[in-house]
Amino acid sequence: MKNLIVGLFLVAFTLTATAQEKMTKTDAVKTVSLEQTKGEFTQKKLTLKEGTYIFKVSNNNAAPEVGLVLIEAGKDGSKPENHIADAYVLQMVKHGKTESTKAVTLNKGTYKYFCPFNKTPEYTLTVK
Template identity: 70%
Template sequence: MKKVIAILVVVLGFAFNTNAQDKMMKKETVKTVSLEQTKGEFTQKQITLSEGTYVFEVSNNDAAPQVGLVLIEDGKDGSKPENHIKNAYVSKMVKHGKKESSKKVTLKKGTYKYFCPFNKTPQYTLVVK
């Protein structure tokens, strides 16, 4: 009986250790997408990415006193805040000559639109393959 219990403890301990190692090996990779705004536009007109987790970094190159970023799924109304992917918002408004970043955003395959309502940019296409 003692041998059976000892074997179970060893097996369970090994299984727990393997699961912990698997989780550590699958640590999420976060990539950065850098976007620059100039007066009335983003310099990046279209972006193609692979599925994954991203942080958006937005720089203000004399575009407007303050700029931001809105990301929506294609086909949704960008004027309605409930359609915005809120984690893509920069942490604070981006002032002249500065950069700010968003929270992590996990993107699945599909088409998205990005724009800045403060700099009055058009809606640009972001494709995730």
Template identity: 55%
Template sequence: MKKFITTLVVLVAFITNANAQDKMMADKSVKVVSLEQTKGEFTQKKITLSAGTYIFEISNNNVGKYVGFVLTPKGKTSAENHIKEAYVKSLVKNNTKQTSNKVTLTKGEYTYFCPLNKTPQYTLVIE
């Protein structure tokens, strides 16, 4: 009985470890894109990426107010076309960073901007 319990514990530990590794491997396919905002602009004016899943990390570099992040298909910047998953999880306070949820992007052109910081609209190209 003791051998059976020991074997069972080892088996459960092995399965748990394998599942944890699978989850870690899945997360490696998600890439982080860091974007910095200063007063009235993003410092990155145009971005080119490959198709895939991304998390956007938005940095508020002394803008002096909250900032956000909006991503849309190019030419469709009205609110109903916003890619909601790309919104930051909460507004980005002055001199802090915040991230979006995971966003899967396919080949095409997108527009990104911040209406709170009144930035221009910039281009994101997915190849």
């Protein structure tokens, strides 16, 4: 009987610890809001801490549909294989709408972000 009680306690403790670990990972995801107007992002430069982010992209009459491309600095943004695919919005952002990306884990370094549909310049995102 004593072994049964100890066993149940260990199972309950393990389930609680696992649930708390998942909550901590979920809580660690931060949101970055980006807005596009005609030909540009209103945020010209970003500095973030190393971590996991969801990008929310708003279309403020920039183009019928906009998106987001994120690449490591120094890579050719015209080549889709260089894009960080999780940083694509889940669906194209129409006028007056906001859409999100998947969670993207960013390590220390320099990245570039832009929109090929709204023909924005490449802006710098620095992760410290």
